[in-house]
Amino acid sequence: MAESLSINMPEMIPLFPLRDVVAFPFMVFPLFITNEEISVFEEAILFNNMVALIKQKEEPTDQLAASLNEIGTICKVNQLTKISEGGAKVVLEGLARIKLLEIVQETPITLVRVEQVREFAEKSVVSDALVSSLNALLKIALSYGRPLPDDVMKMIDYIDNPGRLSDLVALYVNLPVDELQKLLETIDPIERLKKVYMSLTAEVQRLQIKGEVQAEVTKKVGKTQKEYLLREQMKQIQEELGEEDDRQAEIKELRKKLSSAGMPEEVRKITEKELKRLERINPASPEYTVSRTYLDYLLGMPWQTATTDNRDITQAEIVLNEDHFDLKKVKERILEYLAVRTLKEKMKGPILCFVGPPGVGKTSLGRSIARALGRKFIRVSLGGMRDEAEIRGHRRTYIGALPGRIIQEIYRAGNNNPVFMLDEVDKIGVDFRGDPASALLEVLDPEQNFSFTDNYLDVPFDLTNVMFITTANVLDPVPPALKDRMEVITLSGYTDEEKEKIAVTYLIPREIEENGLTKYPLQFTEAAIYKIIRDYTREAGVRNLQRNIASICRKVAKEITQKKPPREIITPELAEEFLGPRKFYDEVAAEKDRVGVVTGLAWTETGGDIIFVEATRMKGKGDLILTGSLGDVMKESARAALSFVEANSADLNIDPKEFTDMNIHIHVPAGSIPKDGPSAGITMTTAIVSLLSGRQAHRHVAMTGEISLTGRVLAIGGLKEKILAARRAGVKKVIMPERNRKDLEDIPDNVREELEFIFVEDVREAFIEALQ
Incomplete structure (x- = not known):
């Protein structure tokens, strides 16, 4: 008969209660602890590096003594390593079973008084047979794929102590924690060996049945079904271990989103159906990605999420x-x-x-x-x-x-x-x-x-x-x-005055900041801003104005980096120095009055503009020639204008032979730019009358309006843009349809004061104002 070795224990030792694990003698294992639990193992050095590990009972209780089992294990602290993320790793070695006698102290660490449990192992035929049978069962379990470390297998071959062998094998048998605690509390080594033998026998039987079923199923199912079976087995194992794979975690997260999405009931039903379908799809299948993306959109849509409006x-x-x-x-x-x-x-x-x-x-x-x-x-x-x-x-x-x-x-x-x-x-x-x-x-x-x-x-x-x-x-x-x-x-175009205010209020401060001139703020004089607007831009908006201001700011920034004195005020002369020669001139003011050349107003996508309609004649058969990239509507306006003039030639003092012996050519310059629309009808009519009657047309008079075959002047659109274009070009008088009189309300007062407006209902009234 052999007695277990006696451990030299201090009178009191620190206690560390276990929750989901049981420590056995002769067992070396790591334990991860929190920062609050480190002190127990740091104090162990004062007690021969020994700590008592006793599992807590399943039933919760506030009293520490009542929550602990009676039998535990005394362990030696072999290593204590703190982890950078927080907490520590302790390597412990089980020494012997102990029995809890009393709790001496609970704070700051728990100290207990224990006694070693004596084990007596008697060599007998029964114990030898059990040891041999256990070795054989372990090798059978290994043949069925039950994992067991090589060093453990070598140790088992040399252990003939029934108690120690039972403790070692118990660790590698899938037993619940409460069963392991019962084994720990079984003091008789032979009884403990019998329990381990029975548990291992049941494990081997399960492995045998599983192997037979697996072999049978493998014969009948293909690769896909085999993968599904393995996946289901893994799922079952993970559920038993309280774990879940990435896919299950993903499905769980999607269901959580579904519960909080706030979607309508009919959409919710479709989403639930798609989610169930996703669970059945193989993750390796392309269909899985399609379904997953679809669910992401369904669950991520803001069905009920909205921002609160600012109602001030x-x-x-x-x-x-x-x-x-x-x-x-x-x-x-x-x-x-x-x-x-x-x-x-x-x-x-x-x-x-x-x-x-x-x-x-x-x-x-x-x-x-x-x-x-x-x-x-x-x-x-x-x-x-x-x-x-x-x-x-x-x-x-x-x-x-x-x-x-x-x-x-x-x-x-x-x-x-x-x-x-x-x-x-x-x-x-x-x-x-x-x-x-x-x-x-x-x-x-x-x-x-x-x-x-x-x-x-x-x-x-x-x-x-x-x-x-x-x-x-x-x-x-x-x-x-x-x-x-x-x-x-x-949204109409801006007047020069509006552009100046926009430049001062928005554009200049923005460009000073964008070009790093916050420490050297520039000041643009009003005259300099107007020079940029009138001499370097011709637009309805302010984009080119902003580009020119930015160009000046960049040139000033360049001078500062070259150690030149920083500019403070931008004058018209300085603006011209930075931007170069002026790009635009007042076309009307620069021209003379001519026969057959009339100033018109046009609307484009980029704002208003002026056009010059030129008419000339040469010997021919009475044909009408139209050039200048004119659209179909504009060509029809030209034909209507010629028809009106020819029909009313007697009233206009024009010789009818002009229409049979001569070809009339109407051209609108800037031929590369397509032009269309009916509003040049009055301009073309006036140009033809000027040509055939020999009367010069005033260049400072611009006009717009559609004409009918009877000479009525019809309303047109884009009036504000056209009037602003006329003002930019230096026009003094604008002829427009009577029906557009109401649109003058949209024209700023300062523009209305600068121009003279003539409203006509018949094209003949325009001849009086436009021709000499």
Whole structure:
């Protein structure tokens, strides 16, 4: 009979309670502890490096003594290593079983009094047989794939002590923690060996059955089913261990998102169905990626998430005025929307369309509106867009399918009420892939977009909270149905005075900061700003004005880096020195009165401009020759003008032979620039009359208006841009249709004071003012 070795223990030793693990004698194992638990093992050096490890009971209790099992293990602290992330790693070696006698101290560390449990191992035929059988069972378990370290296997071959062998084998048998505690409490080595033998026997039987089933199933199923079986086994094992793989964690996270997404009930049902489908798909399959991406969009859409509008109208007005000069109509419309929103919680977002020449601030105005409202800002450029799927999205029939830009941008914004700007709506293309403008009909209709259905999502999404803003240089290319859905707000070009104020208030401070001149602030004289506006730019907006100011700032910055004295004031002379010779002149003021040359006014996408209509004649058969890249409408206006003059030749004192013996040639200079529209009709008629009657046309008189065959002058559009162009060119008198008299309200007072306006109903009235 052999007795277990006696351990020289101190009278008291520190206690460390265990929760999910049981320590056995002769067992070397690591233990990871927190910063609060380190002190127990640091104090162990005072007690011969010994610590008592006793497992706590499953039933929770506030009293430490009642929560501990009676039998534990005394261990030696071999190594204590602190971890940089926090906590420490302790390497412990089990020495012997101990019995808890009493708790001596609980703070700052727990000290206990214990006694070693004596074990008596008697060599017998039974013990030898059990040891041999256990060795054989372990080798059978290894043959079925049960892992066991090589050094442990070598140790087992040399151990003949039943108690020590049972403790060592118990660690490598899948037993619950409470069963391991019962083994620890089994003092009789033979009894303990029998329990371990029975547990290992059951483990081997399970392995045998599993192996037979696996072999049978492998014969019947293919590769895919085998992978599925392995995956399910792994899933079951991980559930038993309280772990989960990445895929299960992913599914769990998606379900968590689903519960908090706040989506409509019908969308929720579709999402749940897709989520169940995802669980059944092999992660290696391309279909898994498609389904996963689809779920990401469904769960990530802001079904109920929205920003809170800033309803302080005074503050919103201040923000709009900070960013933009004038633009009263637009600002007034935004403040009206805010006022209605304050009175009515649930309302449909407006669909605004800003129309105007480049550089007047259409796009930046949308950003300012978002800032004034306290909303997210989204901008999508429609210029050159030809594929309808860009708006409605692709159907989920292939791996690369994506939602349309509307859903994509709202998904990225994370809110269902952004300010959404659709830039350049007049430049959408059409080809075999569809018509994006037609796809916008549903998006920009408040009566339909409450259930906008993207081809990819295939579920309705409410767009009524979105504030849509579109921009265009000209409305003519926009389909009538789309135009009808938008509230058009026209942004006209700026006068020279307005440009000067914009330059002083916005452009010059911005360019000084952009070009690093904050420490050397420049001052532009009023005369210098006007010189840049009139001599170096000819535009409706302020982009070229900003470029010229930036050019001056860059040249000043260059001089500063070359150690030259910094400039402080920019005068007209200094502006010319930096920018070079002037680029634009007053065309009208520089020319003389001539026969057959009349000044007209035209509207373009970039603002207003003046044109010169020239008429001449040569011998021929009465043909009309038209040149200057004229469009069909403009050519028809020229023919109507000639027909009117020929029909009324007697009243105009023109010889009828002029129309049969002569060819008349009408040319509009700048031939490389396409021109079209009916508003040059009055100008062409006056040019023909000037040519055939020999009366000179006043160059300082400009005109615009469409004519009929009877000589009536019809209304035209773009009047403000045309009048501003006339003023820039040095025109003194403007002839326009009587029906456009009301449009003078949009013309600034200072411009109206500089020009003389003649309103005519019949083209004959224009001859009196324009011809000598």
